[in-house]
Amino acid sequence: MHGIPSLIGDNGRVLDLAGVGFGPSNLALAVALREADAGLAVRFLEKRDRFVWHGNMLLDGSRMQISFLKDLVSLRDPTSRYSFLNYLHRQGRLQDFINLRTFYPSRREFNDYLSWVASDFDGLCDYGMDAVAVEPVRVGDAVPHVRIRARDADGRERSLLARNLVIGAGATPLVPDVFDGLVRKGTGKASSGPLVIHSNDYLAAAGELARAGRVAVVGLGQSAAEIFLDLHARGVDVDIVARGPAMRPADSSPFANQVFDAGYTNYLYGLPPAERADLLRAFHNTNYAVVDPDLIDAIYAIFYQQKVEATDRHGLLTRHEVVAARADAAAGGMLLDLAGLDGGERRERRYGAVVLATGYRRRIHEELLRPMGPWLTGGEGGRDYRLPTVPGCTAGLYLQGCCEATHGLSDTLLSILPIRAQEIAMALTGGTGRGHGQQIRELTSAQ
DSSP: OOOEEOOOOSTTOEESEEEEOOSHHHHHHHHHHHHTTOOOOEEEEESSSSOOSSGGGOOTTOBOSSOTTSSSSTTTOTTOTTSHHHHHHHHTOHHHHHHHOOSOOBHHHHHHHHHHHHHTTGGGEEETEEEEEEEEEEETTEEEEEEEEEEETTSOEEEEEESEEEEOOOOEEOOOGGGTTTOOOOOSSOOSSOEEEEGGGHHHHHHHHHTSSSEEEEOOSHHHHHHHHHHHHTTOOEEEEOSSSSOOBOOOOHHHHGGGSHHHHHHHHTSOHHHHHHHHHHTGGGTSSOBOHHHHHHHHHHHHHHHHHTOOSSEEETTEEEEEEEEOTTTOSEEEEEEETTTOOEEEEEESEEEEOOOEEOOHHHHHTGGGGGGBOOOOOOTTSBOOBOTTBOOEEEESSOOHHHHOGGGGSSTTHHHHHHHHHHHHTTSSOTTTOHHHHHHHHTO
């Protein structure tokens, strides 16, 4: 077995729990542990320099797609002081919000709510620290804890020792292979080279996009729709380029939404893997490559008005695939080689900039845990989100937002944050058997 000798980290102190990432998932866990009066020594590492939730997609007019009641705590304890309703009360906006007659606050307001809660936990989080590796720490033949290596913006390293680790670091942008090496982060300032960004950096580059000329938005989901409407409002000419035939509406009907309920996690987890996969495919259109119906209506109205005015400001290039992309050294911008999927015709188009609304992948945990490989069994995670380890490794390794295949579509969303946080908190404090989750089933069956 591989391992490193027990090293001094953080003055030799071994934490009860270290967390990688301090977004909504680990924030909900911090709240659950505090409200349970768990008495654990806890520290979180967050690579951003402050709390922000999808900061580059906090667009004007963008709204939440789930009810405010699915906040950090209400499904677990509606009386918690960290609820969205208490946030509104503390901000002096509760009656005004009631007058809106909506369950769906603006995305900016919900980000402010999350930031408000996070500010109460500043003492537990080290911002500006990017975790780079998780290593086993051997004591004799055992691995009772792990070492988390992190690096700040200046490249200085720091390490933490912890008996338990929870990874809730979110996702990384999914970039199509044809754009490999071309994507840069939008900074809002002019820089050399073509402007090709992922939607994850949209607002930071919005000013430059507005000056770029015609923009290609690659994708046909919610982010693509929101970015198209935002660029339209900024006076930018846009082509939507996508393999799919049309924007499809998200299925947010009541029965379909039950797949996001906490109790559904128990049901799905108990099924054989093949049956789980079938159900995930069946409900794929509740979350992936779909758009809110009101945005579809707004976009259709824009294209219809173009027909009324006999203009072609925007283009909708569905059933097209980008098969090659290269910088246009002579004229600037990007040249995209587009292949039609209904006949195979090819066309080359020039764009001043490209926005990739192509989704995300959740692989951060795999890279972080690579040094732990010999100590992991490779089996699926437990119902309590703990990864199974080989005999001798008692360090607890938990995942948040990386267990969709076993725990369902809600795993990557806000829908079950408070319940999952309580489940992990119970596991950390001895409330469940390791990996079995019996009390978890009792807890969620009542939801």
